[in-house]
Amino acid sequence: MADYTFFTNPMSRGQIARWALHEVGADYEQVLIDWKDKPDAFLKANPMGKVPTIVHHADGGDRVVTEAAAICLYLAEMHPEAGLLPNDGEMADYYRWTLFASGPIEQSITSRALKFEPKPEQEMLAGWGSFDRTIHTIDEKLSADSWVCGDRFTMADVYVGSSIDWGLTFGIMPPLPSLVGYAERCQARPGYKAAKAIDGKLIEEMKK
Numbered sequence: 001m002a003d004y005t006f007f008t009n010p011m012s013r014g015q016i017a018r019w020a021l022h023e024v025g026a027d028y029e030q031v032l033i034d035w036k037d038k039p040d041a042f043l044k045a046n047p048m049g050k051v052p053t054i055v056h057h058a059d060g061g062d063r064v065v066t067e068a069a070a071i072c073l074y075l076a077e078m079h080p081e082a083g084l085l086p087n088d089g090e091m092a093d094y095y096r097w098t099l100f101a102s103g104p105i106e107q108s109i110t111s112r113a114l115k116f117e118p119k120p121e122q123e124m125l126a127g128w129g130s131f132d133r134t135i136h137t138i139d140e141k142l143s144a145d146s147w148v149c150g151d152r153f154t155m156a157d158v159y160v161g162s163s164i165d166w167g168l169t170f171g172i173m174p175p176l177p178s179l180v181g182y183a184e185r186c187q188a189r190p191g192y193k194a195a196k197a198i199d200g201k202l203i204e205e206m207k208k
Helices: 014-023 040-045 068-078 091-113 131-144 155-169 177-187 190-207
Strands: 004-008 028-032 053-058 061-066
Touching: 004 014, 014 068, 014 155, 014 190, 040 053, 053 068, 061 068, 068 091, 068 155, 091 131, 091 155, 131 177, 155 177, 177 190
Parallel strands: 004 028
Antiparallel strands: 004 053, 053 061
16 A cells, blocks of 8 residues: 555646655555545545545554645655755744745635635735735745745745746736746756646546
8 A cells, every 4th residue: 555545636736735745755646536426535534525635544543634735744744854844944934934825825816816806994804915915925035035945945835836836827926037936946846847747647638
């Protein structure tokens, strides 16, 4: 049995988790999910019926991890040999920007795609404040640093990079030099290329 069972669909946020799995060199078996016919094993692992979901077949028993950001951080912890964990000086940026991507960036992209923008008086209730403030904040960060933790790639870049790659690909985020340059650095990673090649092939097969 592989170390991990990976429930996914290539046309989903499962692409984030696959990239993370490849960055740490994890031994995994994929289970492709049909939205209209979700297997019982998947729903037992994640009653939300959402991908990505991984099951880590650890020595002490199976461990289920859901939510793409959590999967990324978990895999980095389980595979310290991959060198993707932060050191003490990097830890603040590592957690801050991973959760910034899973919160404000995710929400701002989704709200704009759905054509919902909070009114100024509603911004206090909106976790992302506003689309413009979110973009300005990440632009400022990536204008100053090559990676989330400065000059070194960490697992935080898998999640943050996936968020920005997604926003740029669908034309929701503006193609600012800082964002485009960062996305291109992420896309040059061997792990990114390997994971995207698998999902790209699966998507093509689904179209036939």
